[in-house]
Amino acid sequence: MPELPEVESVRRGLEPYVLGARLDDVQVLRDRAVRRQAGGAAQFEGWARGRTVVGTDRRGKFLWLVLDDGSAVTVHLGMSGQLRIEHPGTAPGRHTRAVFELGNGHAVHFNDQRTFGWVWATEMVDSAGKRVPVPARDIAPDLLEPGLDVVALAHRMRRSRSAVKRVLLNQNVVSGIGNIYADEMLWAARVDGKTPADEVSVRRLAKLLREGQRVLLAALDAGGTSFDSLYVHVNGESGYFDRSLNAYGRAGQPCARCGTPIVREQFMNRSSYLCPRCQR
DNA sequence: ACATCCACCTGCTCGC
């Protein structure tokens, strides 16, 4: 579900509530939410409980709270994860998987209908110019990171024989892009995502990445893309970038550039949307 | 080492 603009919107919404706050109580309500934590719920709860949050950060779709001992609580929202600000003592909802009671009179609920998301308390390490928690160690920098070299990344992409869209979705090459924004940036750069990356010029790949940066920033301005209640901000409000989508979810509707109906195709066991006329 | 497939879940919508 949430891609970079959605995760960053959540981080920005969360930060003022958690910065400087002590985690008075941490409760895991469903073990699956801590499946990556070797010591399970007990280790996760014990790790975070009593610590103070001194920062929030993000790389791609990975979001984390920096704790006062230099470790971190990482949250990945998967397809349906949410972080919601609640009053302390608010009863957990049907999909609440973990609860953080803060010392400042707020609580954070991690809700996740489909349970693809997770939380994990770990140490932090250096990775590609940034201090990141262990879960994000192999995640590549995202398109909005300062100092990102678009041309170097274009060269890196060109070394792959996989389809361009597959490369965009590979979080070890460039992170934060998911099915919606991959289709949107491919549409903007007029590239068919099925094209092998090594058959696209570096110049065009660089254009694709710059269009990606533009789309991600525009989506961030709109608070992300909400199709339903699964993606919402920490206060429950929706993002409204869905009104600005040019390709994703628009099968049968006219291309905003040339009027040709947008088509939907199967690709990588999911759906791709593109203009068959101007993307090739 | 790389590339690809599909399992992991829940809930909603659509067609019969």
Add this chain to the structure above:
DNA sequence: TGCGAGCAGGTGGATG
């Protein structure tokens, strides 16, 4: 109204 099929924003482990 019921029921099965198909679909959904993402990984990550197994397989080739």
